[in-house]
Amino acid sequence: MDNEFFLLARDIHKRFGAVQALRGVDFEVRYGEVVGLVGDNGAGKSTLMKILAGALPPDRGEIWIEGKRANISSPHDSRRYGIEMVYQDLALAGNLDAPANVFMGREKTHRFWKLTTPVLHRREMEKVTGELLLRLGVQLPNLRQRVRYLSGGQRQAVAIARTLLAQAKLVIMDEPTAALGVSEAERVLDLIRRLKEEGISVVFITHRLPHIFAVCDRIVVLRAGKRVGERTTCETTMEEITQLIVGGKTDVKYERE
């Protein structure tokens, strides 16, 4: 397999009862690339990403990561390959602060003499969290504030700081700006740019095409469970992408059935 690709997914199928959610979808992500994944409600975007994140098993299809056939049957497997998904609800604990959220499940501990219970190394966790957020261009006024009191953009930053701690190679963001106002959404776009600057690949799902055009290198369009088009962002327009989304147009090479 070509080594410019971090990930290749081939011929992915997924059915839920009577609904054929994905019908033979190919998808790929290059190293350091930001891919916009677009399509109407129900097109299969979240299903495809949940399969890559190990949250759902595909019925059929292959996934290749860094040139090798990957076996992803749980979120844990997916993380081992360097894939981190940031869900829309973010899965943050609102009553805990940023360091506790960033380190959740990976708490730094140290053992005191004769003390068998590991003690959380709070100061170290705060220091590292501050550094991770700084890499994302974010400075929280108070790291000890519970994340439920942070703004939407700041919470996204905390969720993404977690993926940096995990040394993610691919971060999947499913509608991260959906619930955000204009300036908060701009912050999230900045976070995506920072990930790209760090050489991390991103898949970004959103309905807002201007956001796609602001940060994505390439755009993949799904319609009714099929991939109907792909464009390099600088060689297309919002009108053309809209046509692909609603069905006025399909790329010839995806017209097989």
Ligand SMILES: Nc1ncnc2c1ncn2[C@@H]1O[C@H](COP(=O)(O)OP(=O)(O)O)[C@@H](O)[C@H]1O
């Ligand atoms: N867990 C599920 N059970 C049943 N149907 C589902 C489930 N998840 C998704 N679907 C269906 O699969 C199709 C694709 O859904 P989804 O991947 O969420 O689309 P998108 O994210 O593009 O809006 C839709 O028809 C949806 O109703």
Ligand SMILES: [Mg+2]
């Ligand atoms: Mg979705």
